Amino acid sequence: MYVVIVGAGEVGSAIAGSLADTHDVAVVDIDGDRVEELVYDVDVLGVEGDGADLETLADANIERADILIASTDDDETNIVTCGTAMTVTDTFTISRVKSAKFLRTWEQSERAFGVDHMVATNLLTAEAITRVVGLPAAQDVETFADGLVQMAEFEIAETSPVADQTVEEADRYESLTFAAILRDDDVVIPRGETVLEPGDDVIVIGSQESVHTFAHEIAPDVDGARNVLVVGGSDVGYHTARLLQDRGLKPRLVEQNHERARELAEELEGTTVLESDATDREFLEREHVADVDIVVAALDNDEKNLLASLLAKRLGANRAVAVVDSGAYVPLFEAVGVDVAVNPREATAEEITRFTREHQAENVAIIESDRAEVLEIEVGPESVLADRPIRESVDDLPEGVVIGAITRDGELVIPRGDTVIQQGDHVVLFVDAESLDAASTVL
Template identity: 25%
Template sequence: MFGNVKSRKNGLNIIVVGGGKVGATLVERLSRENHDITLIDKNRVKLDAITSAYDVMGVEGNGASFAVQKEAGIDSADLLISVTDSDELNLLCCTLAKRAGRCEAIARVRTPEYSQEAAFLRDRLGLAMIINPEFEAASEIARVLYMPTALEIGTFAHGQAEMIKIKVPEGNQMCDHTLAEISKASSSKVLICAVERDGEVFIPSGHFIIRADDKLSFIASRKNARTFLASVGFQTHQVKSTMIVGGGRVAYYLAKQLLNMGIDVKIIENDKERALKLSEELPGAVIINGDGTDESLLREEGIEYVESFVPLTGIDEENVMLTLYARKVSEAKCITKITRMGFSSVINSLDLGSVIYPRYITSEAIIAYVRAKKESMGSNNIQTLYHLFDQKAEAIEFNVDKESGVTGKQFMELKLKDNLLIALINRNGKIIIPSGTDSLMVGDTVVIVTTHTGFDAITDILR
């Protein structure tokens, strides 16, 4: 074992197996939240790089080995997360961890065949979670294509409510009006809960004035979200056609969802064998075997007329280049998949529209679970977690499962922290956009939006 680790307070003891892109992201995010992290990987170079960059320990070896897990401290671990490139290895690591220690276990499972059996595998193996980054990324892309004027769409209250991020265009009717004025003019119950302007994020009051080029996130029930967007001049209909470049797992999962939504799908895949396999698995899609970075092929296949364009190659630079090209020659809604996390300021400056980071989607689901476990040793007090505006703000959905200092009091009576908004209440399936006279009851779920980080419990909203 090697690395330099400090003693942490109130954190969990977590073992991460796999030092690839997802593993490195998890180590970064979890160590930032003051947990004791031990990373297992066979590659000494990866271990050296990650353990020197973060305050973590490293163990070189096979994560499915009992001896290696013992060396990593499985006896005292609270959680093991296996995110190697092998589904089978991840499941084996988690199964061994459940037998060797008393910890919870989370496995990354990406293969479509296993994903269809995720609930069965999770229950039979006793896992806390099985997560599929490619499927989750595809689902996020599909949500945006269902309402293409959105930059991002997050779901709360089991899909009954949405948080939608949009960019305010020049000349939009919201420009130069306060949030109070916008709310008064709209018949839809929505709450604008975060605004990004010139790289700075605001949790706005009713006096905040919207300007052109602001990026704002608002929350509402699904029905009210669309009504509000239509009322302020945004299109709300789904796209009718999509061109996808790259035929990997994300493309497969996305195509299946889009076809079920009645959207025409065309996939351009360079590998002949993969193209043939996709044509068998996706009989409703048009599969083209060719180079999706070839300008003449893209024009021949109708990039100028398609309503949406999603580059899903394995190379970020190609995805960015393809998006910039599509935006130049067409009116298509573009969604760009980015794998690496660096150069976010450059990516943001390119105005690519919607950008999807599969690694973030994976880590946020896991961090929501970790925070819930840290606070209440396994009870599900955090239901959903989203990071907003390049991690400058968080939207967290809490379960209100017991009486506390935040229940039974009108919000105007609570001493809330600054830069925080109580955005939505789900009460027995009824979506409430709260005012100062509302209050929380046991059994509610509540969404708060804040620029603070690391909230574990609903009581953290109090000063």
């Protein structure tokens, strides 16, 4: 497959890095230095120029492209780029937009704006935050097989009851698989004798009930989030509050601007909107921030989000989730005390990459900026898994592949050594990034 990516920023670079190993990729950007750097780092064709210009797209061989991905930081540029491509080719077009208003318009008409698929960054970010709020101890959460299977990533704290236990000691759940441990720069496939060390990130796959039970075991002091405070009435803050309402919660939202606060109060009937400065200590104390389960910082810049998160936690809030626009700041935020840092650009890159791979997998979750993936596949007759017990088929799987869960006819099947995987089953697997190419040829 030949893919043209317009925009060599964080999103475009991440997508190019994910696709370049298995597809031919061209990247277009007006910044020649960015293009040169990406060509040096990743095996892609680099084109310097305006992606909304037909001549530039011609230089990128748009006429033979299977997919065009417009991923600059400007919504209008991305939409115009897709429309321009449509005038000369039937290439499938994907546009990244920040504002959901374009998404709502696009959803009203098939291929509006010349866009075949639209990804709304702010909405995706809010959805990622909402999943974490639903499982407060987790750093990342994804669902598979129509909600029957859940994948979650947890950090093992020094105070966690499972710290320094072996996987065999910690594994007390019938429908839970310890898929992987992320330890420093290594991906460890756990065995029964593998020790869960403080600082490890553990990936588990299983039923929602078992994952939630494990979450409580790993962090017994973190209960389900009922009291949620959203800081900032940005588009991300608005969508987060709206999604939490849809889940039956009654969040509070703090917005300093009078007009914006009034607008949000009118649109969010199930949310209490407070007009104030979220970095005002006295205000937070009056609002009993010490009783808050999760604070979501969704202000208009990273520095404010860091300040609001740390202040709320200092005053007693249990956990803090912060929107971090710069991907480079994510490790810093989590190192100084923010529990979960959500990067909109990374969430967008994951969603676009997931969509481009849907012909290979039913669903894809990208782990830790492409260190690994969790895939949902439907087992076909050519798969090494088909009609064989798991203990036989694993010998034909590459190292770094773990079978996490199986669903059959809408029912969860617990994977054991003697479990026979049938054609048509949906299997959720953890795959180390280094094993992706080899796995794709046998699954």
